[in-house]
Amino acid sequence: MASRRMTHDVAIVGMGCTPFRDHWDRSADDLLVEAVRECVAGVPGLSLDDVDAFWVGTQGSGMSGQTLSRPLRLRGKPVTRVENYCATGSEAFRNAAFAVASGAYDVVMATGVEKLKDSSFSGLTAVWPPADGTDVDWTAPASFSLLAPAYQQAYGLEDADLRSTLTAIAVKNHAHGALNERAQFRSPVTAEAVERAPRIAGPLGVMDCSGVSDGSAAAILVRAEDAYRYTDTPIFLRGMGFVSGSGEGLAADEYDFTTFPEVVQAAGVAYEQAGVTDPATQISLAEVHDCFTPTELVLMEDLGFSERGQGWRDVLDGRYGLGGGLPVNTDGGLKSFGHPIGATGLRMMFEAWTQLRGEAGDRQVPDASLALVQNLGGQPGSCVAFVAVLGRDRDPEYAESASAGATTGTSTGDEGEAA
Amino acid sequence: MPDQVPDQVPSRTSIGLAAYAAYVPLHVLDDNRLDPDAPRPRGARAVAAYDEDPVTMAVEVARRLGRAPAEDGLLTLATTSSPYDAKTAATIVHEALALEPSVTSLDLRGHRSGLSGLDLALRTGGLATAADLRMTRPGAPDELAQGDAAAAFLGGDARAAELVARATRTEEMLERWRLPGERVDRVWDERFTADLLVRAATDVVGQVLAEAGIERPDVVVVSSSNARAAATLRKRLGGDGADAAVEAQTGFTGAAHPGLLLASALDVAEPGTLVLLVSATDGADALLLRVGEGVRAARGGPSVAEQLARRVPVSYARYLRWRGLLDVQGPARPAAPAPAAPPIHRRRxxxxxxxxxxxxxxxxxxxxxxxxxxxxxxxxxxxxxxxxxxxxxxxxxxxxxxxxxxxxxxxxxxxxxxxxxxxxxxxxxxxxxxxxxxxxxxxxxxxxxxxxxxxxxxxxxxxxxxxxxxx
Structure with missing residues (x-):
């Protein structure tokens, strides 16, 4: 099994992202058009006609590529709709990246959208195929809350330790979101407010959950060697891993709910491709899938930012806040920026894009050079996981091989074995 | 035809109960006051949880037997509260018990079906389950006098008990009834029906005692849908009150009741003891059983007394919500999806x-x-x-x-x-x-x-x- 670096490396040369909101007056179509317009407008001289192919990710706000081609009235363009749970937006990005890296297209666009607020339900709903009725009817918070007692048991945390940790994550991400105009929730919250919120699943209250919102994001991708034709400040895809879990965690014994093995595997691939050997020190900032506060806690360990069993201490020490050693979810994360499912992966990319270009204003991470994006979907024990490393600078190995005149078919990197 | 001679099976040593089990749900309701200032009521009823019904209770109790009927045998589910009309509910019990497909599965309905199923198991070596979930309107005089329970008996060898004599008398009467789609029984003046039921029961009891050649049994167990009839018969037949004591803690448990009370008697009866079981509802049935040498080992699961002792109280509000008698605002969340027939069957x-x-x-x-x-x-x-x-x-x-x-x-x-x-x-x-x-x-x-x-x-x-x- 091989998960090689692509023959060509890939850059992002333009991005757009709508504010994530209760967009009562906007449809999925409207949001897609807005994100795409911002994305295209940011690349001088580029028009939508110049984009060769499109991907649109949505979990449930549309069917088929026409989710995008109809609102944009695209003529004669290929559009692929993808769905991969809450990692749908990343999946659109991943396939778009492969398309330019293969040489099939020169300019592609990845988009994601979700219109959640047209439903009268507060949480996420999905339509599943007819089944035998033996599955637990999980709410998302309930399925992710399984992490909490398992983590406590594994590392001997008192209830109060766990609560403080989860609260600190929520408070941090809201503080970050408060610095972000595009975030759904733009007010800091107090620990008291987090802990006073109605409990909805295990130890989790409403304020341990990500925001349910509407939104859309888009990115234009080209081969890295072409990037500077479009912008002076592209960002570069340095590594990317994706794992669709076997579901073993729910289908067989052993898995203990203190980790996402799929994330560990995907991160291993991305790190190897990117040449990251010590993520805790090499990564400048990370956008991770904080769908619920315990998810972010576990991810700090799965991504190698904290030692196993030490993540909660690092959280409490402020390591993951702006100004900390490794700022996480600087844009507010799912928690505060909101979580329109199909858009989320690309929203994370948008923050990496903003930070690596030094455009993050009050929440700018100084000298940000490597950003991690981690997006997952499903539930602990049975999930899909995406991890990407994005760089301010192009991978020197690719740059060298390009300057040596290699254009196609050149082996440009290590063969990274997926763990 | 009251003068018709009831069908009788001669006593044969080969006919008996090989195994038995009772199921009393975990919860007990002993306070049904809507107004906390009202005087505290007497009585208590066994309460099946919101996720229990006659099918689930029949599965639970039959599992306790640890034994299955013969491959060409019979499974019956007796109840007055089947979760399905038209569809056979016993087939669900059959599947959950992993019985052979060649075992016939049959629903028995009506108050009388509990004892009839037991009688069939005795005579065929079959597996009789009886399970009931009894509803009244909130505040009904007998709300705490109706209850939920299940019992199971496997016929065959006489390890638990041997059939000595049986008699039955069918008598049409309007006592407790319910129209399809209704949830609670309608009840005629119980003084009228008590007279009929006592008369019918006295008749069948006389027959079995005469057939057995004894004046009185060692243990009397009386089950009746009519509390007045039950009290009269217990007194008249000289019972020790153990059946009434169980009933006071569970309520009348419908089709499950004769089995529940018999199980409770077998739990403590010494081998060789003669137990008279009388069911007085829509007529009367009587079985005279001699307790077997293997009765202790023939019990599956805990005794009735142990089950009663480990129960936990359920509040009246929670009980009403469980039964759908109190419509409580739920979350803004779609109903869990209905399963589809082909996947159910594929993954049975x-x-x-x-x-x-x-x-x-x-x-x-x-x-x-x-x-x-x-x-x-x-x-x-x-x-x-x-x-x-x-x-x-x-x-x-x-x-x-x-x-x-x-x-x-x-x-x-x-x-x-x-x-x-x-x-x-x-x-x-x-x-x-x-x-x-x-x-x-x-x-x-x-x-x-x-x-x-x-x-x-x-x-x-x-x-x-x-x-x-x-x-």
Whole structure:
């Protein structure tokens, strides 16, 4: 099994992202058009006609590529709709990246959208195929809350330790979101407010959950060697891993709910491709899938930012806040920026894009050079996981091989074995 | 035709009860005051949880027998509260018990069916289950005098009890009845029907005592849908009051009642004792049984007394919510989906029998069973293994406070089965907040929800209980 670096490396040369909101007056179509317009407008001289192919990710706000081609009235363009749970937006990005890296297209666009607020339900709903009725009817918070007692048991945390940790994550991400105009929730919250919120699943209250919102994001991708034709400040895809879990965690014994093995595997691939050997020190900032506060806690360990069993201490020490050693979810994360499912992966990319270009204003991470994006979907024990490393600078190995005149078919990197 | 001579089977040593079990649900209701200033009522009723019905209780009680009827045998489910009209409910019990397809499964309906099923099991060597869930309107005078329970008997050898004599008398009367679609019984003036029932019961009792050549039995067990008739008969037949004492704690449990009271008597009866069981409802039936030498070993599961002793109270409001008598605002969340018939049938080994697949290559157990091992990926298949009677330890637990079930919160657990296999299931019969990693649970068959007129049955996990009174 091989998960090689692509023959060509890939850059992002333009991005757009709508504010994530209760967009009562906007449809999925409207949001897609807005994100795409911002994305295209940011690349001088580029028009939508110049984009060769499109991907649109949505979990449930549309069917088929026409989710995008109809609102944009695209003529004669290929559009692929993808769905991969809450990692749908990343999946659109991943396939778009492969398309330019293969040489099939020169300019592609990845988009994601979700219109959640047209439903009268507060949480996420999905339509599943007819089944035998033996599955637990999980709410998302309930399925992710399984992490909490398992983590406590594994590392001997008192209830109060766990609560403080989860609260600190929520408070941090809201503080970050408060610095972000595009975030759904733009007010800091107090620990008291987090802990006073109605409990909805295990130890989790409403304020341990990500925001349910509407939104859309888009990115234009080209081969890295072409990037500077479009912008002076592209960002570069340095590594990317994706794992669709076997579901073993729910289908067989052993898995203990203190980790996402799929994330560990995907991160291993991305790190190897990117040449990251010590993520805790090499990564400048990370956008991770904080769908619920315990998810972010576990991810700090799965991504190698904290030692196993030490993540909660690092959280409490402020390591993951702006100004900390490794700022996480600087844009507010799912928690505060909101979580329109199909858009989320690309929203994370948008923050990496903003930070690596030094455009993050009050929440700018100084000298940000490597950003991690981690997006997952499903539930602990049975999930899909995406991890990407994005760089301010192009991978020197690719740059060298390009300057040596290699254009196609050149082996440009290590063969990274997926763990 | 009151003068018709009842059918009688001559006493034969080969006819008897080989095994028996009773099921009393965990919860008890002893206070049905809507107004806390009202005087405290007398009595208590057994309360099936919101996820129990006659099918699930029949499965639970029959599992306790640990034995199945012969391949060409009979399974009956007697109830007055079947979850389905038209559809045979006993087939669900049959599937969950993993009985041979050649076993006939049959529903018996009506108040009288509990004893009739027992009688059939005696005569055919079949498996008789009786289970009932009794409803009244809130505040009905007999609200605490009706209850929920189940009993099961396997006919065949006379290990538990031998049939000495039987008599039956059918008598049409308008006593307790209910129209299709209605939830609670209508009751005629019980003084009128008590007279008829006492007369019918006196008649059949006279017959069995005469046939057996005895003046009075050692133990009297009386079950009647009419409390006045039951009291009169117990007094007249010289009972010791043990049957009434159980009834005072459970209420009249419908079709399950004769079996429940008989089981309670067998729990303490000495071998050789003659037990007279009388059921007075829509006529009368009497069985005279001689307690067998193997009666203690013939009991499956805990005794009735132990089950009564370990119950926990349920508040009246919670009871009303469970029964749908109090319409409580639920979460803004769609109803859980109805299962579809083809997937139910394809996966019946999993859904009804709780079987996993043990991999031939690596021995790991995969749930639900599928063609590929979840541990090693082998596609060579494996053997189906039953997980339903094994303990499972909690790996993690989640309490859902947005549940669509008629509860404030329910717990879901992931638990590892001793010997291999993982179950992800709802927890039941437990305070969700008390569950912890490492707790020992056991599977129990329950009704998860009902959507689009389909009852969705599957296994939940409940705390493992050890018997304290022998076996």
């Amino acid at each position: 080994d999993w859904k009804y029998r709780l079987e996993g697949m043990r991999c031939d290559a690596c021995s790991a157990v995969t749930t639900p069973p599928g063609p590929v091992c979840a541990r090693c990926g082998s596609v060579e298949g494996g053997k189906h293994v039953s997980l339903r009677d094994l303990p499972a330890r909690i790996v993690s637990v989640a309490q859902d406070r947005l549940t669509t079930m008629p509860e404030r919160e329910v717990a879901m657990v992931v638990a590892d089965v001793e010997g291999g296999g993982r179950l992800t299931a709802y927890a039941t019969d437990v305070d969700p907040a008390t569950l912890a990693v490492g707790d020992r649970m056991r599977p129990t068959f329950r009704r998860l929800w009902t959507t689009d007129a389909v009852h969705n049955y599957f296994w939940k996990l409940r705390p493992w209980e050890d018997h304290t009174d022998g076996e």
